[in-house]
Amino acid sequence: MEVLVPRKAPGAKAKGLGAQLRVCREKAGLNLREAAEAVDWDKSTLSRLETGKRKMTVEEVAQLLGVYRVRGAAKDELLATVRTMDEPGWWDQGLQGLPKESLTLAEYEADAAQITNWAPLLIPGLLQTMDYARAWLIATGTDPGGAELRLTARLRRQQILNTGLKYTAFIGEPALRTPVGDAATSARQLAAIREIGKRRNVSIRVVPNGTGPHEGQLGSFVALEFTTAPPVVLVELLRSSVFMDDDRQTGPYLETLSRLTHVALSETESARLITGMQARWKTHDGAGGLEEVQL
Structure with a gap:
């Protein structure tokens, strides 16, 4: 391996x-x-x-x-x-203290032609609003200073969605239903996903509850594909991450993504489900108008 x-x-x-x-x-x-x-x-x-x-x-x-x-x-x-090997990216400039795995991921994302996320339990980082991300980081024990540093890095990473990069997110229904922060935070997060999913280079597909057994149930991962280099798969662990680039290791993950296309809802069906869930969070919060979230 x-x-x-x-x-x-x-x-x-x-x-x-x-x-x-x-x-x-x-x-x-x-x-x-x-x-x-x-x-x-x-x-x-x-x-x-x-x-x-x-x-x-x-x-x-x-x-x-x-x-x-x-x-x-x-x-x-x-x-x-x-x-251009030694030209610095944003991850080399002024964000001291970020985990090495985060820096490596940002560098790979900058070079990728296509990124595919499988996120069964948590909204993918490239789609998270800052309120959602902050609430999750604080809830999982990250100190406020460290959380703000990671949020700054995440905002910069999210800019790749404004390029020609093709991005696909398979999101498990539990990730959409699990509250992170208060109801307003969850509502804004779903509204953001709905809006980002309208971009031509972005595909959002929900894997609903009740789907039959599939390999993706074993956990989340990210597949990064490049124009001329072999793909890289990132598997996030509790306190670290593993990057794999050997075909024998990445192959099963890419096959899992292929199978997810058969069990996930279509983009249209996914958008309809997300819209309905977002409306329920909004009602639960008792808020008036829902602000649009831009990433």
């Missing part, structure tokens, strides 16, 4: 680029030893580069691409990636 332990350097970009280079090598029909000999490197050097454990230069990548006979747009894209 190949598990990515989050680290500051070389980081997620190096991991992704290394995986792409591994694919190029395999397409060229070369094993690790043959490729290393072709560029006069030690086999361990190339192995560390492909697994993201070693930083790489433009010259090194160009040398490998020459051996692998990668040309044209594919070559230009890979070289552009290595040139």
